[in-house]
Amino acid sequence: MENPILFYEPEAPYGYLSNFARFPINDGAVTWKTVEHFYQAQKFNNPNIVAQIHHARTPADAYALGKQYDEQVRTDWHQRKEAVMRDALQMKFTQNHAIGHWLVATRPHTLTEHSFKDDYWGDGGDGHGKNRLGHLLMNLRQELSITPPYNLIHFIESANLPTDWGIFNMHGFEDPDTGVEHVALTFGHWKEEESVLIRLHSECLTGDALFSKRCDCGSQLRRAFQNIAQAGTGAILYLRQEGRGIGLLNKIRAYHLQDQGADTVEANEALGFAADLRQYDFCRGILHYLNINKVKLMTNNPRKVKALREVGINVVERVAIQEGQNVFNERYLSVKATKLGHMLDVISPV
Numbered sequence: 185m186e187n188p189i190l191f192y193e194p195e196a197p198y199g200y201l202s203n204f205a206r207f208p209i210n211d212g213a214v215t216w217k218t219v220e221h222f223y224q225a226q227k228f229n230n231p232n233i234v235a236q237i238h239h240a241r242t243p244a245d246a247y248a249l250g251k252q253y254d255e256q257v258r259t260d261w262h263q264r265k266e267a268v269m270r271d272a273l274q275m276k277f278t279q280n281h282a283i284g285h286w287l288v289a290t291r292p293h294t295l296t297e298h299s300f301k302d303d304y305w306g307d308g309g310d311g312h313g314k315n316r317l318g319h320l321l322m323n324l325r326q327e328l329s330i331t332p333p334y335n336l337i338h339f340i341e342s343a344n345l346p347t348d349w350g351i352f353n354m355h356g357f358e359d360p361d362t363g364v365e366h367v368a369l370t371f372g373h374w375k376e377e378e379s380v381l382i383r384l385h386s387e388c389l390t391g392d393a394l395f396s397k398r399c400d401c402g403s404q405l406r407r408a409f410q411n412i413a414q415a416g417t418g419a420i421l422y423l424r425q426e427g428r429g430i431g432l433l434n435k436i437r438a439y440h441l442q443d444q445g446a447d448t449v450e451a452n453e454a455l456g457f458a459a460d461l462r463q464y465d466f467c468r469g470i471l472h473y474l475n476i477n478k479v480k481l482m483t484n485n486p487r488k489v490k491a492l493r494e495v496g497i498n499v500v501e502r503v504a505i506q507e508g509q510n511v512f513n514e515r516y517l518s519v520k521a522t523k524l525g526h527m528l529d530v531i532s533p534v
């Protein structure tokens with residue numbers, strides 16, 4: 185393992201790894217403010233003590249109560265505590281989606297609770313301690329890293345992205361199988377049970393960045409930003425699937441054939457590609473990270489709706505996004521409608 189990540193204070197870097205970090209856990213019956221509240225309460229059979237710890241305002245108060253009633257700790261606690269801690273960490277990192285992906289992203293570093301006060305769960309401050317918390321976290325990290333949806337995409341980092349439509353949050357991801365980088369842009373906040381307005385936008389350098397009129401992508405991207413800003417919440421998953429998955433240079437080869445009369449499907453096929461090579465499975469990992477369970481999908485492409493549902497994404501509504509129709513892309517749009525099933529009110533070319 186490479187150089188250790190030392191964690192302790194919840195407010196410090198990697199503080200989310202601390203049992204004092206404010207991530208609630210639900211044990212099926214009760215919601216606990218933090219892992220510390222849950223862990224301290226499991227020491228006792230006395231319901232009054234358990235209730236006092238459950239209502240403790242802070243994890244430090246919960247810890248203090250655990251100490252205060254030390255002589256009433258259950259007799260089998262020493263044998264049970266590791267299993268209790270393991271359950272608590274499992275709940276914390278799977279019920280709070282983003283930190284589960286953050287934990288996986290700490291690989292391959294050693295995780296060490298750098299605590300001068302605790303040489304069982306921590307390292308004792310000078311490394312003589314057992315660091316059992318660090319070891320349980322690394323075991324859980326290994327488990328999650330091979331489990332969907334954590335293994336479908338790797339979260340890398342987030343940053344702010346000021347745009348013409350407001351300040352979005354940008355989240356970078358990497359496909360563990362292909363190394364392809366993807367981006368999600370989020371605006372506002374939502375609860376897991378809400379349906380969120382999203383756009384799965386396939387990268388189109390020509391349309392998104394070079395103001396091309398050969399397609400509708402750039403106009404659709406701008407409209408997606410506008411719709412989300414107006415709605416107050418939403419997300420754009422910007423997927424590096426240039427050319428419906430054949431890449432930029434092959435798309436230029438396809439455009440070259442289209443300049444000679446082929447349509448957008450015939451050109452792909454003439455190059456030996458299917459009409460649409462895009463896969464969406466990894467999107468499940470991105471949406472899980474973003475705590476999005478139900479989506480209102482901005483698209484004209486029913487095949488995309490079907491493809492997302494097939495990989496387990498709950499599309500509750502399709503929101504039309506017809507933008508940017510012009511003389512240069514009329515034929516392209518009408519072929520998408522007739523051959524690729526797009527739902528477009530296309531003015532058929534003369």
Ligand SMILES: Nc1nc2c(ncn2[C@@H]2O[C@H](COP(=O)(O)OP(=O)(O)OP(=O)(O)O)[C@@H](O)[C@H]2O)c(=O)[nH]1
Nearest residue numbers: 386387388399425426427428435438448483484485
């Ligand atoms: N191979 C190929 N790709 C194209 C062509 N025109 C646009 N694209 C790519 O198609 C992708 C966008 O797909 P679209 O069919 O426009 O739209 P969609 O994402 O399937 O459906 P919507 O969600 O309604 O936009 C981008 O990756 C573009 O680079 C083309 O003529 N040939």
Ligand SMILES: [Zn+2]
Nearest residue numbers: 388391399401
């Ligand atoms: Zn395009």
